[in-house]
Amino acid sequence: MAEYKNKQEVKKELQKNKKTFKEIKQVVFGVIILSMVGYGLFWIITLPKIPQSELISSTGIHWHSSISIIIKGEKVNIPTNIGIGAVHSPMHTHESDGTIHMEYNGVVYEKDTHLRRFFEIWGKNFNSKGIMGNINGKDGVLRMTVNGVENSEFENYSIKDGDTIEIIFE
Ligand SMILES: [Zn+2]
Ligand SMILES: [Zn+2]
Numbered sequence: 001m002a003e004y005k006n007k008q009e010v011k012k013e014l015q016k017n018k019k020t021f022k023e024i025k026q027v028v029f030g031v032i033i034l035s036m037v038g039y040g041l042f043w044i045i046t047l048p049k050i051p052q053s054e055l056i057s058s059t060g061i062h063w064h065s066s067i068s069i070i071i072k073g074e075k076v077n078i079p080t081n082i083g084i085g086a087v088h089s090p091m092h093t094h095e096s097d098g099t100i101h102m103e104y105n106g107v108v109y110e111k112d113t114h115l116r117r118f119f120e121i122w123g124k125n126f127n128s129k130g131i132m133g134n135i136n137g138k139d140g141v142l143r144m145t146v147n148g149v150e151n152s153e154f155e156n157y158s159i160k161d162g163d164t165i166e167i168i169f170e
Helices: 007-046 115-122
Strands: 055-057 061-071 099-104 142-146 164-169
Touching: none
Parallel strands: 061 164
Antiparallel strands: 061 099, 142 164
């Protein structure tokens, strides 16, 4: 009988099948591991690159600085509760003395501390081209000092803890 297999032959075949199954399992496992590693690498490579120099803190900040604005000889009133409302902005005022509170949680980047942010939150226009409807070079000259030192960064200035910022348009 050609179809008849003795016990030993059946055992051999079973072992062979077992071995093949083991090999397939190894290949599948290998492919899964490789794709996981590949995905991990892809994720790392495509992460947005933020230079360490732009990182202010990774554990939050609570800074205070002060701002005063004088337009054509008149002091501009800085209201209380700028940035405090339905949305509580990490950059805000509590007093009317021009104190800017910067209360950020977690990771803080340099762009979070730009003076531009304060004016955006306040809803007033300010940049090197002018302030609150006054055009620099046309209606007058815009100047800014930080701790008494002339500063030409204007809206791009990154506020530091303890800063005294003066903006003068005359
Ligand atoms: Zn504060
Ligand atoms: Zn506060």
